[in-house]
Amino acid sequence: MRHVRVESTSTGNFLDPAAYLALLPTLAGALPSGARAFATDPDHYDFFGRRCVKDLEPATLQRGEADGESWLRLGFRHNCWKHEEDLSIRYVGVSSLSLDPVDTSDWTSFRAVTLDEILPHEHGCSHEIGFLGGSLTVVGRDLTATWTEAECPNRRPGS
Template identity: 55%
Template sequence: MKYVDLDARVGELTGVLDPGPYLELLPALSTSLPPGARAFATDPSHYDLTGRRCVKDLALHQATFLHEGQALDLRLRHNCWKHEEDLIIRYAGVATVQISTPNEPSTWDNLGTLILDEILPHDQGCTHEMAFRPGSVIVTCNDITATWVTAHCPEAHGD
């Protein structure tokens, strides 16, 4: 990540997640983002670490390439104790996808839980970097559409 700090320090406490440096630059960066990526990145709840629509603590459930690899859908499953919705991210005009995990081969299955993400302008449109425990994904594409969909979570609601 270029601006989101996944290992910030607050006093003596280390390992704190700090999207602050990214959020300070986001108003200027967002003018160069494609419309869908801009809407997703600038959503006020995106980086509200205790909010129900913060990406933190989502888990990758499914990755599907569409239209001969030109589009990619990521389905991220809710955390029952925090979220009430799942997140579907569609990447249009996919140029590259980089998956990195400590274990080889790096696959979608080895990524774990989402920590935070960062969306930046790119000549192709934008990049979306997602830090997982213990891996990461970087997608370069023309634009992003993020859709929250209702999830059934009986553990959190006593159903």
């Protein structure tokens, strides 16, 4: 990632989106509408927020084509101790998908999300997602992020 810092340390991971968040007001106008809405959601980088992407688990990856345009859908499962919803991100006009390490046959082996970064791109936007065990980058015309209520047996009563 160019602006979001994700670094391994001797005591765990150091995560710092501050530089990206400082740039986001100037980048937001150049992002497609769906990417802009997702990136600028106040909970997106709030580590205590219910809709922070940190700690989501990769679950599903679907690809296809509709109306002559490639699409991709990534599904993420909640972490019961933090989230109350699962996240689905649908990308349209996908021009590239890259995984690091490239020899990974199953992206769910990347484990939990650390942080992500959405940037303007000549094809719309690029979305890089960092995980504990790798990263994934999608370039597409736009994306739509949808949160849906999850079944969570550890949820506190009344929450």
